[in-house]
Amino acid sequence: MAHIDTQDNASRNNKRIAIWLVLIVALMVGMAYAAVPIYQIFCQVTGYGGTTQRAEDNAIAVIDREMTVRFAAQVASDLPVRIVPAATQVDKVGKKVTVTYEATNLTDQPVKTVASFNVTPASMGAYFNKIECFCFTEQTLAPNETVQMPVLYYLDPELDLNDELDTIREVTLFYAFHAS
Numbered sequence: 001m002a003h004i005d006t007q008d009n010a011s012r013n014n015k016r017i018a019i020w021l022v023l024i025v026a027l028m029v030g031m032a033y034a035a036v037p038i039y040q041i042f043c044q045v046t047g048y049g050g051t052t053q054r055a056e057d058n059a060i061a062v063i064d065r066e067m068t069v070r071f072a073a074q075v076a077s078d079l080p081v082r083i084v085p086a087a088t089q090v091d092k093v094g095k096k097v098t099v100t101y102e103a104t105n106l107t108d109q110p111v112k113t114v115a116s117f118n119v120t121p122a123s124m125g126a127y128f129n130k131i132e133c134f135c136f137t138e139q140t141l142a143p144n145e146t147v148q149m150p151v152l153y154y155l156d157p158e159l160d161l162n163d164e165l166d167t168i169r170e171v172t173l174f175y176a177f178h179a180s
Contacts, residue, residue, distance in 0.1 A: 062094035063157045068170040071099060071151075073115075076178040080106040081113055081141065083177055086151065094157040101134065101149045101175070105141035112140050114180040120172045127159035128171065138180045 071085040086099030105111045115135040119125045130136075134149035141147060151173070159165050 061157050062092050063160055065093045065160055066090055067093050067155055070172040072172055072174045074176050079179050093155045096154045098150055098152045103149055104146040105144055108143045110142055112138055112180045113177050114138050115175040115177050117175050124171045127156040129154050129156055
């Protein structure tokens, strides 16, 4: 009889261990799927990695400090689109600025694209605020169509309070275009 109890206990312990292992694996898979959106939220909140901020309106003030903002773009090799970045801007920090990227569909078929973005130097991401941007939504270009894609942004005047940014006079807003 003791031999049967020992087997029952061992069987129960094995089942418990198996259940825990399945739960741990399920938790790890769930965390793997959640990692990307959690990381994106973290980057958007902190500006980490040059992630820009999304703003509803203009900064509270315009200060005397000027900043050069350069614009760049890269198109995925499988996307038949030509992108012309906006011209370089030199404006006072806090001023609301609108620039335009130009996109041309190089095919006889509609093309859907999305753009991911970042700012360099990365430390400026927390201070680069976009009010309006084509990157917030998927863009559909009709066959051979050329469109103007606006970006409305401002640099947060609070960047002037960060001593680590005193020497920075130039920022680059970079977009990577890919098929959606």
